[in-house]
Amino acid sequence: MITHTVTLANRANTTIEVSAHRPLLETLRSQGIELPYGCKYGACITCAAKLLNGEVDQNKQVALNNRQIENGYVILCVARPTTDITLEIGVESHDKLYRNPFLDPLQAHELKADIATSKDP
Amino acid sequence: MECCGPGYSSPAEAMKAPRERLLYTIAIYTGTGIQKPDYLATIDNDPDSATYSQVISRCDMPGIGDELHHMGWNACSSCFEDSSMSRKYLLVPGVRSSNIHVIDCATDPRNPTIFKVIEGARIKSATNLSAPHTIHCLGSEIIISMLGDANGEAPGGYLHLDKNFEIIGRWENSMGDIPFSYDFWYQPRHNVMVSSEWAAPKTFMPGFDLEEVGYLKYGRRLHLWDFEKKEPKQTFYLGEDGLIPLEVRFHHNPDSTHGFCGAALSANIIHWWKDDNDEWLWEKIIDVENEPHPEWPIPIPGVISVILLSMDDRFLYLCNWLHGDIRQYNIEDPHNPVLTGQVWLGGLLDKAPIVNGVKVTGGPQMIQLSLDGQRLYVTTSLFSTWDNQFYPEIRTNGGCMLMVNCNTEAGGMEIDQDFVVDFGKEPKGPSRCHETRYPGGDCTSDIWI
Numbered sequence: 241m242i243t244h245t246v247t248l249a250n251r252a253n254t255t256i257e258v259s260a261h262r263p264l265l266e267t268l269r270s271q272g273i274e275l276p277y278g279c280k281y282g283a284c285i286t287c288a289a290k291l292l293n294g295e296v297d298q299n300k301q302v303a304l305n306n307r308q309i310e311n312g313y314v315i316l317c318v319a320r321p322t323t324d325i326t327l328e329i330g331v332e333s334h335d336k337l338y339r340n341p342f343l344d345p346l347q348a349h350e351l352k353a354d355i356a357t358s359k360d361p
Numbered sequence: 362m363e364c365c366g367p368g369y370s371s372p373a374e375a376m377k378a379p380r381e382r383l384l385y386t387i388a389i390y391t392g393t394g395i396q397k398p399d400y401l402a403t404i405d406n407d408p409d410s411a412t413y414s415q416v417i418s419r420c421d422m423p424g425i426g427d428e429l430h431h432m433g434w435n436a437c438s439s440c441f442e443d444s445s446m447s448r449k450y451l452l453v454p455g456v457r458s459s460n461i462h463v464i465d466c467a468t469d470p471r472n473p474t475i476f477k478v479i480e481g482a483r484i485k486s487a488t489n490l491s492a493p494h495t496i497h498c499l500g501s502e503i504i505i506s507m508l509g510d511a512n513g514e515a516p517g518g519y520l521h522l523d524k525n526f527e528i529i530g531r532w533e534n535s536m537g538d539i540p541f542s543y544d545f546w547y548q549p550r551h552n553v554m555v556s557s558e559w560a561a562p563k564t565f566m567p568g569f570d571l572e573e574v575g576y577l578k579y580g581r582r583l584h585l586w587d588f589e590k591k592e593p594k595q596t597f598y599l600g601e602d603g604l605i606p607l608e609v610r611f612h613h614n615p616d617s618t619h620g621f622c623g624a625a626l627s628a629n630i631i632h633w634w635k636d637d638n639d640e641w642l643w644e645k646i647i648d649v650e651n652e653p654h655p656e657w658p659i660p661i662p663g664v665i666s667v668i669l670l671s672m673d674d675r676f677l678y679l680c681n682w683l684h685g686d687i688r689q690y691n692i693e694d695p696h697n698p699v700l701t702g703q704v705w706l707g708g709l710l711d712k713a714p715i716v717n718g719v720k721v722t723g724g725p726q727m728i729q730l731s732l733d734g735q736r737l738y739v740t741t742s743l744f745s746t747w748d749n750q751f752y753p754e755i756r757t758n759g760g761c762m763l764m765v766n767c768n769t770e771a772g773g774m775e776i777d778q779d780f781v782v783d784f785g786k787e788p789k790g791p792s793r794c795h796e797t798r799y800p801g802g803d804c805t806s807d808i809w810i
Binding site: 274276277278279280281282283284285286302303304305330331332334337338339340341342343345346351352355 | 391392393394396425426427428455457458459491492509511512513562563566567568569570571572573576578656657658659661745746749750751753756
């Protein structure tokens with residue numbers, strides 16, 4: 241089984257070995273890490289965490305817009321690690337997740353992937 | 362009462378029911394940072410009781426992350442002549458988890474308990490549906506609007522349960538070309554159901570990206586259904602007048618064809634009816650003006666998050682969640698509503714930041730009215746992710762419930778000074794309350810067939 245190491249930056253840099261083939265929410269919870277979650281199908285953003293280092297495959301997520309992705313957010317219920325990674329987890333990591341849409345509009349390239357336009361056409 | 366089924370023989374009879382002395386509201390921790398289950402809170406509403414206006418019990422859900430939201434009774438006045446039925450169970454779904462909790466509120470009304478849970482995973486595999494919202498009973502059966510398919514894509518459909526809460530399957534025979542689901546209400550004597558449109562779960566659940574309205578990711582239509590054939594038959598395209606049409610309410614009078622919808626983002630009230638030529642028509646009857654704000658580049662829309670009709674169909678209430686006001690309109694002439702009352706609590710315009718000693722975070726959101734029309738209960742949280750965008754302090758302050766006394770003769774509203782439930786002070790930390798119901802039925806639960 242291929243595994244990767246997850247470092248939890250805001251849990252005293254705890255490290256956990258997880259499968260490369262299972263969603264991070266599932267593997268972290270199974271090892272006793274408390275995490276918020278909701279839909280488990282990548283759409284509701286409740287389980288969002290911030291990826292500080294490394295890479296994940298989260299092509300099944302449909303919740304994040306490109307600004308949130310740019311800010312490092314990953315959807316743990318569908319994301320799988322492809323390298324060793326460092327995460328900031330829980331609601332403490334959500335400082336840049338929410339914005340007032342009237343005060344802080346998105347640019348065209350910051351929308352969700354299905355409607356975003358390229359930044360440099 | 363000459364019959365022994367649940368509810369009342371008519372709206373007029375319902376108005377004579379005893380005063381509600383217990384209130385049920387859901388309270389959420391989902392999205393708050395507190396890793397605890399959401400719960401159903403029971404509030405003592407007997408003014409002569411020592412624990413009046415306090416939470417007296419909490420029924421925790423078995424899991425975390427449901428986001429409890431709306432709820433509905435297993436039976437209502439549509440079963441009035443069926444003595445085998447009783448209004449005993451509240452169905453309390455989690456929008457995010459798709460779990461549907463069946464809660465026994467009758468064995469001990471002051472301490473409701475979980476009777477059964479219909480797992481979201483089972484609903485998804487049996488029906489390819491997720492994200493439960495509105496619940497109505499139809500006779501002894503139950504239909505629930507589901508806002509997405511098993512992957513969170515629109516338009517979802519309708520889950521059909523039998524009276525023992527077993528999954529029958531999909532209720533509808535066809536969704537036609539309906540793009541989105543949300544609320545629904547039916548009027549059987551006219552063989553009609555009306556449904557409205559929010560958005561796909563994958564669109565509204567993560568929060569509100571205003572830009573997605575322009576990309577047609579949010580609703581702007583109402584749908585009329587052939588209720589017996591269980592398929593849509595006509596669409597009202599509301600356009601810019603009807604952006605994000607949410608709560609729909611028919612008159613309680615089962616012979617009436619008049620109904621109303623609040624278009625949240627347009628901040629309009631839409632009225633529909635059937636004319637003398639049997640044609641269904643619609644019009645905009647209320648248009649809440651956007652309000653300037655010193656720090657906003659554009660005026661703030663009201664965002665009408667809910668509407669409600671009094672049991673005698675004389676008054677319409679609406680909440681402007683971002684402005685912070687509740688309005689009462691006399692709709693005895695449904696084409697020409699007259700503003701008869703208005704109160705302020707919370708909101709972004711800073712008109713009433715503190716009410717009854719409690720800092721109101723959020724704005725007036727869900728409302729429920731007593732059967733006699735005199736007491737309106739209001740809560741302040743809309744949806745965890747949207748709360749976090751517009752009222753981020755709600756994380757630490759929690760939501761609250763207030764009562765508004767309503768004049769049912771001349772019209773008029775006043776916030777009751779003796780009633781406030783501060784969910785910021787809950788034992789496990791600040792939670793957020795949403796929809797309210799009470800044991801004897803209320804103004805959004807009962808339909809007469």
